[in-house]
């Protein structure tokens with residue numbers, strides 16, 4: 316029996332159990348994917364449990380960075396980003412991966428969002444780091460903006476990017492909201508409407524609500540847009556492949572997440 320799970324805090328409203336239930340069922344596998352609420356101080360004990368009883372786990376806020384210290388091996392990508400979102404157990408050893416970065420790129424490709432720079436990443440937190448790493452790796456010119464300037468400057472130096480003021484958004488061809496602005500607040504956007512460029516694309520990593528103000532205004536401006544669900548589905552599908560060697564349909568996982576979100 317395939318035992319999978321999600322560690323994070325909080326995890327009660329996570330869409331991952333619904334996505335992975337679809338993956339298990341559609342591939343005819345018997346297994347479970349449990350959401351296990353894990354505050355940071357409970358992480359060592361949970362990972363010890365994972366070593367004994369789980370094929371693999373996902374990690375979410377606030378554990379993605381802290382987990383690095385507890386694993387036996389970390390992929391170069393996860394090391395570069397400084398965050399692990401997928402753990403695989405093989406013979407009692409724990410291997411750490413990051414599927415957020417490749418999941419983000421695959422979601423863009425699948426959605427027909429052109430990989431054209433300059434790309435402006437709004438936010439230098441965990442998600443901003445993964446997205447900036449992915450875009451830089453794909454060869455784009457990447458700019459970063461963050462509310463706390465020091466954090467943007469530190470990320471720019473670490474990854475070889477440019478930290479820019481928000482006004483430079485007008486010149487970007489790909490805008491990514493990797494801040495928490497808009498999360499559970501349909502009236503909030505990280506970018507004033509007048510700063511959207513005249514052409515290009517905008518992606519919001521926030522998916523609750525699905526149609527954030529950032530995306531609505533980008534669409535009104537005529538930009539191509541993508542919600543946070545395709546990336547969520549792709550990072551999940553890539554994690555599932557790491558655990559099982561089988562690749563579930565990301566569109567089916569996205570639909571399962573959409574239903575769980577109440578947006579069917």
Ligand SMILES: NC(=O)c1ccc[n+]([C@@H]2O[C@H](COP(=O)([O-])OP(=O)(O)OC[C@H]3O[C@@H](n4cnc5c(N)ncnc54)[C@H](OP(=O)(O)O)[C@@H]3O)[C@@H](O)[C@H]2O)c1
Nearest residue numbers: 438439440441442443462463493494495498520543546547
């Ligand atoms: N779709 C997906 O698959 C996916 C994957 C990962 C994350 N996400 C989403 O991405 C978002 C960010 O997650 P995270 O893990 O990066 O969180 P995080 O590490 O806590 O970072 C939060 C980011 O939001 C910024 N921020 C918070 N409040 C702000 C405000 N009022 N004005 C401007 N900036 C503000 C922070 O700026 P400061 O540095 O100034 O505090 C920081 O850049 C969340 O909504 C999360 O759900 C989605």
